[in-house]
Amino acid sequence: MLRKNQSEKGPGDHPVNTSNPMASSNPMASSSPSPSPNPSPRPNPSPNPNPSLSSSSNPNPSPSSSPRLAGAPKTTVIGENISINGDIKGQEDLIIQGSVKGSVELPAYHLTVGPQGQVEAEIVAANVTISGRLEGNIKCTDKVEITKQANFCGEIKAKRISVEDGAYLKAAIELERDEPPKKSSALASTSSTPKEPLNVAKEAKKAE
Helix, strand or coil: CCCCCCCCCCCCCCCCCCCCHHHHHCHHHCCCCCCCCCCCCCCCCCCCCCHHHCCCCCCCCCHHHCCCCCCCCCEEEECCCCEEEEEEECCCEEEECCEEEEEEEEEEEEEEECCCCEEEEEEEEEEEEECCEEEEEEEEEEEEEECCCCEEEEEEEECEEEECCCCEEEEEEEECCCCCCCCCHHHHHHHHCCCCCCCHHHHHHHHC
């Protein structure tokens, strides 16, 4: 192959520079760049001034971990595998699914004897619902409800009672009646004041 001499120029030829001018003027164009002598140090991350606000903390706790609301009703359950011999007093509703012998006092709350409940006790409560076996006396300030699953033997003293068809009941029942409203004092005073009878005979004699 014949190589054209760079010194020979034709009439319309321009000089050709075979060397790469960028290679000499740009030192970064080399295939193996030299490392920087003083690399800039990487800044350390700033520590968290408040550890309690770390990202691992849960800002929105689940409803299950939140405390119970103050106005929510409370209920205690005595399970099927629990037996109690003694007196029970409380300030909340009670459900008995186990065995209780003694007395139960819930003057302002609701007592429920569940289908698995076995109770032999004296009961004092605001409301009583019987769906299991109960033997004893009940003193209730409002209502006693006996479901078709109930087996009751004893005495009941309450203001109201309801018995479902199919329930077993052997009881002496006393229902209290609300006292009728008293008459006003003004009406009582006018009705108690006697009226003077008119003496027509004496008035006629005076006229003669």
